[in-house]
Amino acid sequence: MIDSWNITRWGDWGRWEYCAEGTFAIGFKLKGLNFVYARDQVGMLGIRLYCGKPGSKSYWKNQSISSTVGHVHDSTWGITNRCHGGLLIGFNLMGEENRGSRDDAGATNIRMRCSNQNVGTILGDLQPLLGIWGREDKVCSTKQAICGIQTQVERSANDISGLNNVRFLCCNIPDPGSTCTPDDRWSEIVGCENLSPHEVNCTYEYKRGISHTDTTAVSGFDEFSTLVTVGFSLGASGTYLSANFNLNLGFSSTTSTNWETMSQETYFEYTIVRLDFGVPPGMYYVLKQVEGVCGGFHLGVIKFNFTAYEGGKELVQKEMTSVQLESRRLMD
Numbered sequence: 612m613i614d615s616w617n618i619t620r621w622g623d624w625g626r627w628e629y630c631a632e633g634t635f636a637i638g639f640k641l642k643g644l645n646f647v648y649a650r651d652q653v654g655m656l657g658i659r660l661y662c663g664k665p666g667s668k669s670y671w672k673n674q675s676i677s678s679t680v681g682h683v684h685d686s687t688w689g690i691t692n693r694c695h696g697g698l699l700i701g702f703n704l705m706g707e708e709n710r711g712s713r714d715d716a717g718a719t720n721i722r723m724r725c726s727n728q729n730v731g732t733i734l735g736d737l738q739p740l741l742g743i744w745g746r747e748d749k750v751c752s753t754k755q756a757i758c759g760i761q762t763q764v765e766r767s768a769n770d771i772s773g774l775n776n777v778r779f780l781c782c783n784i785p786d787p788g789s790t791c792t793p794d795d796r797w798s799e800i801v802g803c804e805n806l807s808p809h810e811v812n813c814t815y816e817y818k819r820g821i822s823h824t825d826t827t828a829v830s831g832f833d834e835f836s837t838l839v840t841v842g843f844s845l846g847a848s849g850t851y852l853s854a855n856f857n858l859n860l861g862f863s864s865t866t867s868t869n870w871e872t873m874s875q876e877t878y879f880e881y882t883i884v885r886l887d888f889g890v891p892p893g894m895y896y897v898l899k900q901v902e903g904v905c906g907g908f909h910l911g912v913i914k915f916n917f918t919a920y921e922g923g924k925e926l927v928q929k930e931m932t933s934v935q936l937e938s939r940r941l942m943d
Contacts, residue, residue, distance in 0.1 A: 614778040616745030618706035619717055621772050622765030625679025627780070630662030634674065635756035635782065636699035637663045639723055643737040644686045644773075654707070654719030655737060655774040656681035660760055661691065665698060665784070666834035678762040681773045689736040697727030697840045698784075699757045701750030704777060707742035716741065717765065717772035724748055726756065726840035751781035753842035758782035784841060787834065788851030791906030793860040795868060797916060798902040803888075804895040811890050817900050818911035819933075820881035821845050821852065835907055849878030852905060866901045868914060877903070877910055888939045895920040896941065917941050 630636060638661035643654060657680030701724035707716045720737045722744075732748075751757060759780030765772045803813035823835045823845060835843070856870040863870065890896050897918045903910030915936060919927040927942065935941070 612778055612780055613701065613749035613751060615702075615704040615706075615718070615749070615776045617776055618704070618708055618743065618745070619772065619775045620763070621717065621775050622763045623679070624761060624763045627759055627761045628676040628678050629759040629780065630660070630676060630782075631674055634662040634664050635758050635784070636660045636694075636779075637667060637697075638691055638693040639699065639721075639733075639735075640689050640691045641721065641735045641737055642680060642686055642688045644683055654716040654741070654772075655721070655735075656683065656686050656764070657688075657774060658721065658760060658762060658777060659688065660699070660757070661693075662758070664834070665837040676760060678760050678777075679764040679766075680762075681764045681766045681771070683771060683773075692723070692733045692735070694723070694725035694733065695727060695730055696837055697725040697730055698837065699723050700726045700755065700781075700841060701748050701757075702777070702779060703732075703745050703748045705740065705742050705744050706775070717775040718742075718777075721777070722748075724750060727837075728840070749779075751779075754784050754786075755781040756784060756841060784838065784843075786843065786848055786851045787838065787906055788848035788908065789855055791855065791908060793852075793856045793870075793903065793905045795860065795863050795866050795870075795901060795903045795910075795912075797866055797899045800898045800900050800915075802895070802897045803890045805890040805892055808892050810892065812887050813890050813896065814885070814887040815898065816883050816885040818881045818883055818909070819913060820877060820879045820911055821849055822881040822909045822911070824907040824909070833907075845880040848908070849880070852903075852908060852910065853878045855905060856903060856910075860903075866914070868901050868912065870903070874913070877912055881911060884933075886936055886939070888936075888941050893921055898936075898941075 642657035659677045662674045705720040706718040757779045761778040763776040801815035899916040901912040901914040915931040
């Protein structure tokens with residue numbers, strides 16, 4: 612849990628409210644009152660969090676949660692602030708100190724920290740900025756994000772101060788390599804047909820190790836690229852993927868692959884291998900690779916299948932090693 616610095620402490624604490632399991636805070640909005648026209652100066656009255664799964668595109672359709680929310684005449688909810696390509700992981704609360712016999716306003720604004728460094732901190736839309744910030748931002752631990760909220764709000768007094776303090780719950784984010792469902796398949800790397808009277812050269816590439824769908828997404832809407840912003844990495848997920856494939860897939864009848872004895876190099880971050888081979892006239896070569904699949908993860912296994920066709924008829928089909936591929940003599 613991370614909580615505000617208690618610049619003032621008026622009001623009662625509301626109930627904890629939580630994001631649904633597997634979802635975390637990805638946006639927020641504030642309820643407040645325009646200082647210029649208010650008889651009783653009240654800064655912030657409530658905070659609403661928008662929850663969603665990491666990488667979710669539909670910010671406006673996701674679950675929203677609030678703890679206690681104050682209400683005074685003409686108070687309104689502001690704009691929705693979104694943590695594009697990240698999760699909310701920290702905050703700092705601005706508030707006015709005790710003004711004695713003068714009008715008190717409690718908390719007056721908040722800035723939320725987004726895990727995506729391209730977004731950084733997001734300042735709430737309450738104006739003007741009155742008061743002081745807490746000594747420093749309160750931030751969740753690595754591989755955590757905000758998933759719950761509790762607010763302290765003064766709602767009934769001669770001088771209503773509104774929201775005074777907030778607590779956010781930080782939840783652990785499970786490694787996606789441990790929660791996905793493992794499977795495997797034969798994936799075609801290349802198919803080369805030579806219809807000319809001369810031998811042609813066919814260039815191809817394959818991946819060895821772990822990759823993830825759109826890990827370099829600039830839109831910020833990919834699940835794993837979002838998780839990278841809170842401390843996850845392909846290399847670290849490899850440990851969880853290894854245990855997951857070993858326990859839940861074991862021996863695959865689809866590819867005749869034993870995942871229980873799989874080389875640990877399969878679970879390292881991927882490298883790309885580029886090779887080529889010659890295709891004689893009238894021949895059609897097809898090369899496939901065993902690919903492990905688990906959610907958005909793809910595991911390139913060093914196990915290949917080569918098939919040669921001539922005139923539509925299969926001449927040769929055999930498994931191959933990376934050493935044989937590198938020799939470029941596929942028919943030997």
